[in-house]
Amino acid sequence: MxxxxxxxxxxxxEGEKMKTNAYLGLYRxxxxxxxxxxxxxxxxxxxxxxxQYPTVTKLAIAAEExxxxxxxIHLVKKGAEVWLSYSLEVLKHVSEQEALSFLCALxxxxxxxxxxFPEDTVKRCKEIVKQRLEAAEDNKRAFAAKRCLALTAENHxxxxxxxxxxxDLDNIKTETLIKLFMSIQxxxxxxxxxxxxxxxxxxxxxxxxxxxxxxxxxxxxxxxEIIPTKTKQKQEQKQMTQARVAMGFVLPEKQKNLYCLxxxxxxxxxxxxxxxFRQIRxxxxxxxxxxxxxxxxxxxxxxxxxxxxxQVKHTIKEILHMIKEVAQNGVEQNLLQQAKTMxxxxxxxxxxxxxxxxxxxxxxxxxxxxxxxxxxVEVLQSVTQKEIQYMAEQLVCQAIYVLSGQEEQx
Numbered sequence: 001m002x003x004x005x006x007x008x009x010x011x012x013x014e015g016e017k018m019k020t021n022a023y024l025g026l027y028r029x030x031x032x033x034x035x036x037x038x039x040x041x042x043x044x045x046x047x048x049x050x051x052q053y054p055t056v057t058k059l060a061i062a063a064e065e066x067x068x069x070x071x072x073i074h075l076v077k078k079g080a081e082v083w084l085s086y087s088l089e090v091l092k093h094v095s096e097q098e099a100l101s102f103l104c105a106l107x108x109x110x111x112x113x114x115x116x117f118p119e120d121t122v123k124r125c126k127e128i129v130k131q132r133l134e135a136a137e138d139n140k141r142a143f144a145a146k147r148c149l150a151l152t153a154e155n156h157x158x159x160x161x162x163x164x165x166x167x168d169l170d171n172i173k174t175e176t177l178i179k180l181f182m183s184i185q186x187x188x189x190x191x192x193x194x195x196x197x198x199x200x201x202x203x204x205x206x207x208x209x210x211x212x213x214x215x216x217x218x219x220x221x222x223x224x225e226i227i228p229t230k231t232k233q234k235q236e237q238k239q240m241t242q243a244r245v246a247m248g249f250v251l252p253e254k255q256k257n258l259y260c261l262x263x264x265x266x267x268x269x270x271x272x273x274x275x276x277f278r279q280i281r282x283x284x285x286x287x288x289x290x291x292x293x294x295x296x297x298x299x300x301x302x303x304x305x306x307x308x309x310x311q312v313k314h315t316i317k318e319i320l321h322m323i324k325e326v327a328q329n330g331v332e333q334n335l336l337q338q339a340k341t342m343x344x345x346x347x348x349x350x351x352x353x354x355x356x357x358x359x360x361x362x363x364x365x366x367x368x369x370x371x372x373x374x375x376x377v378e379v380l381q382s383v384t385q386k387e388i389q390y391m392a393e394q395l396v397c398q399a400i401y402v403l404s405g406q407e408e409q410x
Contacts, residue, residue, distance in 0.1 A: 008190045008213050011365055012200040013357050021090055021196030022354035023103055024362065026083040027188035030219055031157040037164035038180045039075060039082060041172050044125035046073045049111035062102060066094045073106060078363065079224035079297035080157030084184060089354065092196065096203050104210045110181070116174040126169055133166045144244035144403045145304055151232050151399035152248025157222050158298050186216045193362060195354045224298045226250045228396040235402040242288065243309045243404035245316060249301040249395045257387065258296050259379045264391045265292045265301055266339035267331050268322070273338065275322060275331065286315045297367065301395065309404045316400060327393035330385045344377045
C-alpha cells in the first residue's frame with residue numbers, strides 16, 4: 001500500500017470567543033508491544049527539560065513568565081497508534097513569538113548530555129512509569145478493562161497498553177530512548193493545530209517554518225479495523241471479594257456508523273437511567289455497577305460490571321440477552337431520545353472549550369472523518385430506532401474477561 005501521508009499538516013480551529021490561544025502539535029507513532037514501554041518513559045523524559053530550559057524548574061518559570069501558560073507532553077492512544085502530543089495554552093495577549101519559541105524548544109531540543117538523555121533523568125522517569133503501572137495493577141476495575149482490551153484486540157496494535165509493561169522496564173536504556181526519539185522525529189507524521197484568533201493560519205505557517213522539518217519517509221499506519229473471531233474467554237484471580245467482568249464487542253462491517261454505536265452504548269449503559277443499570281442492577285440485583293462505552297476510532301465496545309462471584313455466569317447471560325432483545329424489539333422512544341440528547345450536549349459543549357475542540361478536530365482530520373461538531377450533532381439526532389436495532393444485531397461478543405478471588409467458570 002502506497003503511503004500518501006504528508007510530513008506535516010496544519011489545521012486552524014476558529015476560537016475568537018475563547019479567552020486563550022491553544023496549540024497542539026503531535027507526532028503519530030504506530031503502537032506495538034515492543035515500543036509501548038519506551039514511549040511511556042520517553043514522554044516522561046521529554047518533560048524534564050530542554051537545551052534552552054534545562055530543568056523542570058526553568059520550564060515552569062518560562063511558563064509562568066507567559067502569564068501562567070499551561071503546557072504538557074503526553075501520549076494519547078488512538079486505536080493502533082499513539083500520538084506524542086505537545087500542548088500549550090496561553091492568554092491571548094501573550095505574543096505568538098513567545099509561545100512558538102517555547103513550543104519549538106519542547107518539540108525539537110530536549111535536554112541531552114553527550115547526545116543522550118541524562119542517566120539520572122531516565123532512571124527517575126522509569127521509576128515514575130513503574131509506580132504508575134503498579135498502581136494500575138492494584139486498581140481492579142482498570143486492570144480488568146486493560147485485560148479485556150488486550151483480549152478483544154489480540155495481535156492488533158489497538159490491544160497494546162500505551163502505559164507500557166512492568167516486565168519491559170529493565171530493558172529501557174538511554175540509548176533505547178534516543179533511538180526512539182530520533183525515529184519519531186524522522187518518520188512520524190506531524191500535525192499542527194491552533195485554536196484561537198483569526199491570524200491562526202499565519203501562526204501555523206510560522207510554527208512549521210520554525211520547526212525546520214527535514215525528515216525521511218514517514219511510517220505507514222495500521223488499519224484500525226478489528227476482525228471478529230470466536231468469543232475468547234479468560235479468567236484470572238486476585239485477592240478480592242467482588243468479581244470484575246469485562247466484555248469486548250466488535251462490529252463486522254468495515255464502514256461503521258460509530259455515532260449510532262455511541263447512541264446504543266448510551267442507551268444500554270451510559271447512565272443510571274440506561275437499560276443495563278435499570279434491569280440488571282436495580283430490578284434483578286445481579287451487579288454493583290455496570291456501564292457500556294465504545295471506542296470511536298476502532299468501533300470496539302465494552303461492558304464493564306462488578307458482581308458477586310456467584311453471579312458471574314448469570315450476569316454475562318443477561319447482558320447478552322438484553323443486547324439481543326434490543327436488536328429484536330428496539331428501545332423505548334423516550335430512552336432513545338434522552339440518549340441522543342445527552343450525546344448532542346456533550347458534542348455541543350466542545351465549542352466552549354479549546355482543548356475539547358482540538359482533540360475532536362484532531363481525530364476527525366487524522367482519520368479523515370471530516371465531521372464538524374455541527375455534523376456530529378446532526379448525525380446523532382438523526383439516529384433511528386431501526387439503526388439502533390441493526391447496530392445491536394451486528395455486535396459480536398469478541399472477549400469475556402473475568403477477574404475474581406475464586407474460581408467461577410464462564
